[in-house]
Amino acid sequence: MAVTPDGDGAERDAELLARFAAGDQSAARALTERLLPGALRQAWRMLGDQVEAEDVAQDAMLKLWKQASTWRAGEAKASTWLYRVVHNLCIDRMRRRRPQVPVEDAPEPVDPDPSVLERMAQSQTSAVVAKAIGTLPERQRQALMLRHFEGWSNPDIGAELGCSVEAVESLLARARRQLAAIMSEEREALGYD
Amino acid sequence: MTDATQHNAKFDLDEALDALSRDAEAGSPRPGPDLVARVLAGAAAEVQHPLETADTTYQAPVARAPSVFEALFGWTSGAVAAMALSLAMGVGLGMELDPGDLPMTEEPVTEQFELADGSLFNEDFL
Numbered sequence: 111m112a113v114t115p116d117g118d119g120a121e122r123d124a125e126l127l128a129r130f131a132a133g134d135q136s137a138a139r140a141l142t143e144r145l146l147p148g149a150l151r152q153a154w155r156m157l158g159d160q161v162e163a164e165d166v167a168q169d170a171m172l173k174l175w176k177q178a179s180t181w182r183a184g185e186a187k188a189s190t191w192l193y194r195v196v197h198n199l200c201i202d203r204m205r206r207r208r209p210q211v212p213v214e215d216a217p218e219p220v221d222p223d224p225s226v227l228e229r230m231a232q233s234q235t236s237a238v239v240a241k242a243i244g245t246l247p248e249r250q251r252q253a254l255m256l257r258h259f260e261g262w263s264n265p266d267i268g269a270e271l272g273c274s275v276e277a278v279e280s281l282l283a284r285a286r287r288q289l290a291a292i293m294s295e296e297r298e299a300l301g302y303d
Numbered sequence: 304m305t306d307a308t309q310h311n312a313k314f315d316l317d318e319a320l321d322a323l324s325r326d327a328e329a330g331s332p333r334p335g336p337d338l339v340a341r342v343l344a345g346a347a348a349e350v351q352h353p354l355e356t357a358d359t360t361y362q363a364p365v366a367r368a369p370s371v372f373e374a375l376f377g378w379t380s381g382a383v384a385a386m387a388l389s390l391a392m393g394v395g396l397g398m399e400l401d402p403g404d405l406p407m408t409e410e411p412v413t414e415q416f417e418l419a420d421g422s423l424f425n426e427d428f429l
Contacts, residue, residue, distance in 0.1 A: 130350060138346035142334075146342060151331040160332050167334070171342045175349040227327060236323040243323075258320045259327060290316055302314035 119144075123188035124181070131178040138175070145189060146171060148260070149196050155259075156200040158226040166203065170195045190266055235300050242292040250285035253278055 123144065129137035149170050153163035173195055174188065181188075227240040243251055249271060256262040256270065264278045271278065293300075334342075374381075 133350050138343060142342050146334045150334050154331050164338050168341050172345040175346045235319055236326050239319045239323050259324050297314050
């Protein structure tokens with residue numbers, strides 16, 4: 111499961127960052143074990159390419175090492191900070207993939223790429239749900255992904271999306287309603303009552 | 304692909320999302336030893352203590368042997384002591400050579416010194 115930005119985890123990450131900044135290499139190993147899998151998974155879902163995802167995850171972790179000496183515990187959670195860095199690095203790579211389109215004309219890259227999610231679905235139902243998620247508006251999809259796939263809390267999602275907890279709850283409720291509506295149309299084909 | 308049509312159960316959105324989340328978790332790559340090693344190498348490069356890297360970036364000036372005064376009193380005290388010693392020697396020499404003893408003649412100065420103070424410029428001294 112992803113490293114979630116829960117309270118204890120965030121405190122542990124901050125403590126490890128402080129130890130790393132003081133020269134403790136074992137803290138770097140612990141942070142790598144905690145944060146690298148989530149960073150790689152996020153990059154993979156956005157890019158759909160393992161080599162590129164590994165490069166992004168490595169770059170993001172390097173930025174975290176560089177940030178450690180000036181890290182201010184309590185101001186940001188390492189996991190959410192890393193999520194944002196991975197997101198931006200992936201967006202940069204996705205934009206570079208389409209050099210023939212001027213940046214201002216190019217549509218905003220999707221996070222995550224629904225086609226990647228569909229490829230990972232192991233059942234027909236999961237494939238339909240993944241496809242349905244791809245039809246959600248961008249912010250609803252982001253909120254849903256962070257809640258159900260990354261295990262984030264609503265306050266952390268709000269901090270990431272720049273909105274209140276109530277707005278997050280509203281985004282999630284609308285996303286679920288839309289998914290339920292789509293799935294009700296597919297229910298019979300999938301064999302549900 | 305396992306198909307839900309076999310179950311004829313009630314559709315549950317939360318269950319469906321959980322199942323997709325598990326699929327995504329299982330289908331996502333995990334960091335291999337090579338990636339972990341690269342990340343840790345980056346950490347090791349970043350955590351280098353400044354004193355450990357100083358040898359390659361900073362050359363300390365070559366140490367010179369301190370003088371006796373510097374060794375005894377430090378370089379500032381040594382410098383002051385050296386100046387004081389020079390001054391004392393100068394005063395001592397001035398007291399030895401009383402200008403009143405020098406006659407105002409056309410004789411060479413050296414000879415006048417010899418005449419004025421044999422103790423300083425006599426053959427034994429020179």
